[in-house]
Amino acid sequence: MSAPEVWLRGPVAGVPQFLQPVAHCLLQCAEEVRGVLVELTPDQIITSPGGAATIGYHVTHAIGSMDRLFTYARGEGLSLGQVAALAAEREGAPARSTGTELADAFDSAVEQALTRLRNTDESSLLEPREVGKARLPSTVLGLLFHAAEHTHRHTGQIVTTARVVRAG
Numbered sequence: 001m002s003a004p005e006v007w008l009r010g011p012v013a014g015v016p017q018f019l020q021p022v023a024h025c026l027l028q029c030a031e032e033v034r035g036v037l038v039e040l041t042p043d044q045i046i047t048s049p050g051g052a053a054t055i056g057y058h059v060t061h062a063i064g065s066m067d068r069l070f071t072y073a074r075g076e077g078l079s080l081g082q083v084a085a086l087a088a089e090r091e092g093a094p095a096r097s098t099g100t101e102l103a104d105a106f107d108s109a110v111e112q113a114l115t116r117l118r119n120t121d122e123s124s125l126l127e128p129r130e131v132g133k134a135r136l137p138s139t140v141l142g143l144l145f146h147a148a149e150h151t152h153r154h155t156g157q158i159v160t161t162a163r164v165v166r167a168g
Contacts, residue, residue, distance in 0.1 A: 025148035037099035056093025
């Protein structure tokens with residue numbers, strides 16, 4: 001029998017109560033991404049079915065987005081390295097990346113996000129934050145929720161695109 005979804009397994013240790021849904025979502029994404037990626041060849045990871053974004057793109061973009069959104073949530077601007085990583089995401093995964101390598105990188109990004117969640121003071125959740133060059137308004141909670149939602153959206157794309165490339 002398979003395990004229930006992450007949100008039905010109880011609280012994630014050390015994560016503040018109001019941030020449990022973010023942690024649950026990110027952990028669920030990690031499980032789903034690993035389950036798909038380890039079965040794919042490097043060629044499948046960089047295949048663009050019908051002109052759609054590659055699996056490699058979705059993985060690298062999800063990793064980078066988590067990092068950027070958590071940076072904004074801390075009230076910080078992006079570093080030069082983060083800006084360079086954003087530009088590189090458009091290229092997708094490095095050529096010939098294995099599914100296991102990408103799954104490991106995704107897991108590492110989720111673990112880093114969980115560490116940041118554990119270090120987030122619940123009293124800061126409604127504090128205003130600015131996003132991007134345009135300095136668009138958000139809050140700590142808004143950014144953390146969006147990090148989970150955005151990662152989940154790309155996880156769905158990874159799972160669906162994997163089905164298409166395996167069938168082709």
